[in-house]
Amino acid sequence: MTSAKVDTPQIEYGGTDSESLWLHPIILNKALDKSQFTAYCDSEISAAISYLVEQSFRDNWNPPTDLFAFAFICLSRYEEYVIGDVDEHNRFISTSSFLSKENVLQHPIVDYVLLWFIALVKAKTNVTLELGQHRSTHLTFDIDHCWKYQHKGPVLNLLGIGKDLITFRFGQLKERLKVLTNNKIDPYDISLWLDRYDTSDTIFFFLLNNRNTYDKGHHPDNPRLKSQIKTLQETYEIGIHPGYYTMSNEQRMAEQFDYLVAITTTKPTLNRQHYLRLKFPETYRQLLQLGIKQDYTMGYADNLGFRAGTSRPFYWYDLLAETETSLQIQPFILMDMTLYKYLQFGEEQAEKAAAKLYSRCQSVNGTFRFIWHNSSPIWEKPWNKYQRMFDQYVDSKS
């Protein structure tokens, strides 16, 4: 075991006495070995997590394990390389994560560790380290379907009308005909959000792919879609939302980037994967290759909380290449579909859960970032049960 000495402040890193930060063996472990990883989860890390949650700031400020190694394991997403538990969309599932197993997924545990480290330095050296402030809330939109009925062409419209009739969805048929005859604004129209809410710092992530089972939006050559993106680009940040089959396919991803470049005439720098499909290290390597600076995919579809244990941005470390990268990860904490489809939360449950997560983000100067879809209009059923919650984190214009 080697040790490194930190000159200022004076804390020995890797020593074993009470004045030192302990060096966790995993920090020296270059191999991605599942059995070793599991062993660590079962022993030191889980003990550390319990300790951190229950006694984070108790008087005895000697940490029970290596804080840096702990943060590194969470942020690098080590477990996603070695644990193969995925859902039907090949996504790492929240219940497989050790943060979930230790029941701390709803806590920004790495941020707590950071605070703890700051307290430790202060107690030992009287040096005050500042914890930078990030924006407190951040609404971001995924635009999978720019309009529900409009600008789809006669074939898709006729098919839609036929489907409404066969499935007896007469309310939807009525709405469809009203929209198509210009007697109602399309319910997914982005202007409806812009009219109601202060969305000045939002990001719109656009899906631009040929239609397939999972990517059902408008074709990227659709002139109305292009003009919508161009208009939004004048005021808002626009990101790319690569389609379902891009997480391990650089060519497909690059094609979709080209569509956006052709529309905006600038290379996209912000990304979020459609369906949150993310595979380590392939997806992030592809994004780096294509010039992406920030990725907003880090969070779970099946649960709320802190996938990497943090509410703060961090740089992705490529574990297989053992190298730092310039890709900044911007985690999100909550998604509309998670509340509605996966957790099936009612109004009160959603409000309580969001309030807890928000206050935890606040306690670490982090960001309560959430994903909403324009296709989940908050003023209409079934989404309106979340409107009171939504309105607490997004300023209304009225």
Ligand SMILES: [Zn+2]
């Ligand atoms: Zn999507």
